[in-house]
Amino acid sequence: MGDGKTAGVIAPPPLIFGVTLVVGLVLHAQNLGLDITQDWPGRAFGGAILCIFGATLIMLAILRFRAAETPPEPWKETTAFVKSGVYRLTRNPMYLGMASIYAGITVIAGCLLLLGLFVPVLVTIHRGVILREEKYLSAKFGDDYDDYRRTTRRWI
Numbered sequence: 001m002g003d004g005k006t007a008g009v010i011a012p013p014p015l016i017f018g019v020t021l022v023v024g025l026v027l028h029a030q031n032l033g034l035d036i037t038q039d040w041p042g043r044a045f046g047g048a049i050l051c052i053f054g055a056t057l058i059m060l061a062i063l064r065f066r067a068a069e070t071p072p073e074p075w076k077e078t079t080a081f082v083k084s085g086v087y088r089l090t091r092n093p094m095y096l097g098m099a100s101i102y103a104g105i106t107v108i109a110g111c112l113l114l115l116g117l118f119v120p121v122l123v124t125i126h127r128g129v130i131l132r133e134e135k136y137l138s139a140k141f142g143d144d145y146d147d148y149r150r151t152t153r154r155w156i
Contacts, residue, residue, distance in 0.1 A: 007136035009074045010128035017098045020121045021105060024114040043107060050104030057097030060086040074133055081141045083148050091152050095125055130154065 010016075064087060065072040070080040072094065086093045099122065106114040137145045 004136075004139075005077045007074045007078075007129075007133040009132050010124070012073070012075060013095055013098060013125060013129050016124055016129070017102050017121060020117050021102055021114065024111060024117050025105075025109060028109055028111040028113055039110070043110065047104040047106075047108030050107060051101050052104075054097040054100030054102075054104065057086060057093045057100065061093040061097070074129060078137065078140060081137065081145055081148075083152070088152065090156055091149065091154050092130060095130065096155055099125075 062072050064082050064085045068080040068082050070078055070082065090096055099118075102114075102118060102121065106118065134149065138149070
């Protein structure tokens with residue numbers, strides 16, 4: 001899983017979300033008949049709001065990591081435990097942000113295939129990233145992290 005110095009995630013989370021999104025959009029562009037044919041008022045606006053919300057979460061989380069002088073990348077060694085700012089609301093604001101951007105693009109594209117791929121992406125993030133990070137952070141920060149985990153939601 002890992003060397004003990006890092007969480008040992010299976011792949012960078014942006015890559016997990018991004019590759020799935022690109023593959024889905026490429027297949028969608030091939031007119032596989034998996035698109036939502038009905039356009040509805042505000043679809044692009046709603047999708048854009050989801051994307052903006054997601055990008056905002058990610059930026060707020062990264063700013064907290066920078067202030068704590070610890071890398072936000074889960075494949076690097078964590079040097080500080082961050083639980084302030086947006087981390088008071090969710091333990092995984094970056095992944096929630098990436099999921100929100102993915103959902104926003106899905107809405108904008110009107111693509112059922114992307115929607116269908118969303119669940120496997122979230123399962124992969126949960127099992128291959130989040131659970132590994134939680135084990136690593138618990139081992140590294142002990143009771144402080146375990147208390148945080150008990151009092152702060154994983155997603156929302």
